[in-house]
Amino acid sequence: MSTAIVWHRNDLRIRDHEALSYAEERHDVVIPVYCFDPRQFATTMFDLPKTGPIRARFLRESVADLRASLQDLGADLVVRHAKPEDVLPELIRATGATDVYMFEEVGTEEKEVETAVENAVADTDARPAYFWGKTLYHLDDAPFDAPNDVPDVFTPFRKKLQKQSQVRPTIAAPSQLAPLPDAVDPGTIPSNDDLGVEGNPAVDDRGVLPFEGGETQGLDRVQQYIWRDDHLKEYKATRNGLLGEDYSSKFSPWLAHGCITPRQIYEEVQRYEDRRVSNKSTYWMIFELIWRDFFTYVTWKAGPKLFYPGGLNDNDIDWSYHDESFEKWATGTTGIPFIDANMRELNTTGFMSNRGRQNVASMLSQSLKLDWRMGAAYFESKLVDYDVASNWGNWAYNSRVGNDPRSRYFNIVKQAQRYDADGDYVRHWLPELSDVPDEYVHEPHTMSPEEQEAYSCILGADYPEPYVDLKKTYDRIQSER
Incomplete structure (x- = not known):
């Protein structure tokens, strides 16, 4: 019987899946495989966890749903907590598979894994074949x-x-798949603890959605x-x-x-x-x-150039690596409510609006002048919707090292006043500002000591003083153009 392996990565579905449909049409047995690669749960270049607990939970839920869908078709998903270049050759030899089908990725780390798999499979009788399935076009x-x-x-x-x-039109899911060979153990989906991911937080009801994978x-x-x-x-x-x-x-x-x-x-x-x-x-x-x-x-x-300090346009910026500045930004304690609210939403739920992402990126890379890659790596760990191209491309775009031909930055308070005019968003995530009136809610440091007392928000005690003077940072940014 003809057997093929479909190696799933960022394609956790059965519908509109060209590789799976191609395999089903040409082989008697299809073995879908997902590997929880330990490298995805290690650390980034800044010693940040690559995959945080919220993102890991969404991934595990998505793998579980894929398994259930495959079981409904009569098959199953083979799950391993190991490197794919170790898993796939072993499966090939155990099943006699002649082909390994996968979607091509564009990130440098992902491409390195593909190369490792190609090299490992070269010693078997199976052939790797790539499909393209990420984009609209x-x-x-x-x-x-x-x-x-x-x-x-x-x-x-x-x-x-x-x-x-x-x-192109979408592709229907297979109507039926053969069961896995008896010799293949489907395996179990690891927990966050198994993956070495610290914590498994409950869904916070303040979030915009529960985001089940x-x-x-x-x-x-x-x-x-x-x-x-x-x-x-x-x-x-x-x-x-x-x-x-x-x-x-x-x-x-x-x-x-x-x-x-x-x-x-x-x-x-x-x-x-x-x-x-x-x-x-x-x-x-x-x-x-x-x-x-x-x-x-x-x-x-771009290849690896996207991940260089100077980004796509080789912009020679003297980046800072100040730990205290990064900690204030990451924990939502800068004393600038619109930034702090967005970062607390991210840390609590794994999500942030597009408007928020642009402003916190501008804060880190422009006002604090921290290496933009620190912010991109932090987002990689936290975002439930992390995508290598969208994340790193947008960070470069908003940090003067990407595709935007303009040298842009965001006036954060004006942005807050425009998109959160009544302060509901910042109060939602910063309850210490609950009693602060609209005229001060985006700049609580402009309150007098008497007003701080009256509105139950003492600067330096209930809520931080601003970590930086934003206007001075804007003057510096403009002088550097």
Whole structure:
């Protein structure tokens, strides 16, 4: 009997999965495999944990859901807590598999693992084969013959894609799969403790969503946001919100783990436009998916350069590595409420709004002048929707070392006053500011001692004094242009 292995990584689904469908059509037995690679639970270049407890929980839930889906098809998921270059050759020899199918990744660490697997499999009779399944526009259909053809700026990238490419249709899930060979032990899904991840926090009810991992939950979120609650028609107007589950789609955690695909969202948007309304919001949903493509293709082009201190444009910035500054930023104790609220949301829930991400990145890399990679690595550990290309690409973009041709920074207080005018968001995450009136809530340090007493917020006791003078940092940033 012909046997193939499908190695799952950031593609934890059975629908719109070209590698799985290809294997099912051409082989009698398909063995899906997921490896909890110990390297993903080690530390980053700054001795931060690569995968924190919230992200690890979402991953384990997604793997469990994939296993359940495969069991419904008659198969199972082989799970190992080991390096794939050790696991896959052993499975090949035990089953006589002739092919190993996998989706290609673009991050440098991910590419190194692919190379290690290729080298390990070379001593067997099996052949590795790669598929492309991360982006809305397939690599083979994109007008880029080589990585260097990818435009460095988003607008030319978008226009070229939309003019010269088409989105491929989604692929149905297999209707049935053969059971695993008797000789193959499916294995168990490790706990956070097994993975060496410290803690397993409960879901905090202050968060925008519980964020349960898996294809089942991801598809349900798409149906809820677009169809049941009918929020797609207002997406462009609400997407910069800060509180509540429906100000934005929040599809990103399931996209990052490959529980759902951009093409599935694209097809739902097309159906919505046919059946309900086509407007700026429906277009903007696709627009944001193309931004996600942009960062993926840029990472494909950049290779290891994306992870250098000078980033994509070799910007020679004298970065700081001040531990106290980083600690204040990371723990949400800078004394600047909009930053602190966003960081506390991230630490508690694993999520932060896009508006928040831009501001905290500007704070770290521009106002504090800390190495932008420290912030990107911290996000890698914390974010439930961590994606190597989107995370590192956006951090570079907001830190003067990425694809933005402008030297940009955010006036954080003005941003807070615009997007959290009534202070509800900062009070939600900073209860010590509960009684502070709107006029002071984003700058509590401007209160007099008597006002601090009256509003139960003593600076330096109940809430920190500002760690830096933001206006002075803006003057310095402008002088460096």
